[in-house]
Amino acid sequence: MSTVTLPRWHWGDPASPRRALLVHGLGSSAQTTWRLSEGLADAGWSATAVDLRGHGDAPRASRYRIEDFAGDLLGTRPTGGGAWQLVVGHSIGAAAAAQAAGTDDGWAERLVLLDPALALDASARQAVLDGQLANFDAATVASIAEQFPHWHPLDIEFRVRAVKSASRFALERAVLDNDDWDATAFVPHIAAPTLVIAADPDHGSMFAGEHAATVLATNPLLELAVVPGAGHSVHRDAPEATLRHLLDWLRASETP
Numbered sequence: 001m002s003t004v005t006l007p008r009w010h011w012g013d014p015a016s017p018r019r020a021l022l023v024h025g026l027g028s029s030a031q032t033t034w035r036l037s038e039g040l041a042d043a044g045w046s047a048t049a050v051d052l053r054g055h056g057d058a059p060r061a062s063r064y065r066i067e068d069f070a071g072d073l074l075g076t077r078p079t080g081g082g083a084w085q086l087v088v089g090h091s092i093g094a095a096a097a098a099q100a101a102g103t104d105d106g107w108a109e110r111l112v113l114l115d116p117a118l119a120l121d122a123s124a125r126q127a128v129l130d131g132q133l134a135n136f137d138a139a140t141v142a143s144i145a146e147q148f149p150h151w152h153p154l155d156i157e158f159r160v161r162a163v164k165s166a167s168r169f170a171l172e173r174a175v176l177d178n179d180d181w182d183a184t185a186f187v188p189h190i191a192a193p194t195l196v197i198a199a200d201p202d203h204g205s206m207f208a209g210e211h212a213a214t215v216l217a218t219n220p221l222l223e224l225a226v227v228p229g230a231g232h233s234v235h236r237d238a239p240e241a242t243l244r245h246l247l248d249w250l251r252a253s254e255t256p
Helices: 030-042 066-074 092-103 122-138 141-147 153-165 168-176 184-189 209-217 239-254
Strands: 008-011 019-023 046-050 086-090 111-114 194-199 222-227
Touching: 008 030, 019 030, 019 092, 030 046, 030 086, 030 153, 030 239, 066 092, 086 092, 092 111, 092 184, 111 239, 122 153, 122 168, 141 153, 184 209, 194 209, 194 239, 209 222, 222 239
Parallel strands: 019 046, 019 086, 086 111, 111 194, 194 222
Antiparallel strands: 008 046
């Protein structure tokens, strides 16, 4: 498995000792993390977001397994080295972050997983593939605004820009290369306190029901918060609530 160097985008004071890494989901980009990145920066964090392989300005590659995304993330360290004080990942980015943290306990001190796509069956994978390719072929500002009228205008703009700047091959192979899509085996090995911020089960959550209960039971360091009314993109559907869960949890974990 060959890794690639991921391009970085930054918010906040680069000299802050509190350094966070944000990881987007499939068909997105570093820029789509802007609400959380900006919120963390306002709270005194140095927030860095990356474009995953095949997305945004990142290098293209021949393979897009979750382990490949995780390997790239493990090669992404704060300036000066050491661990990230916080890693926030969404969807497949959350699955890759979970695998990375479960592989190397020196990579992240705390972990937040936004509606993580830890395990998908064949039907769910096909739905993801169909949706990603349809967006790549036809997404416009008007079509995304119609689909998500409650999104911030920048979220709509960045969603369209992200899917158009991704490699269509990467979007396809990220599903087809993961015909065994399941990162749950790494969750018991995560040594960092972890918050899962899940979407509403009635609005298409990928972390709900028996699956969520089973995963949570494998590691006592995991906590769960559910955002009522939010779909899979919790940070775009309900940015204020998602950021509040994140910052409240960080403050609680920092309290002696």
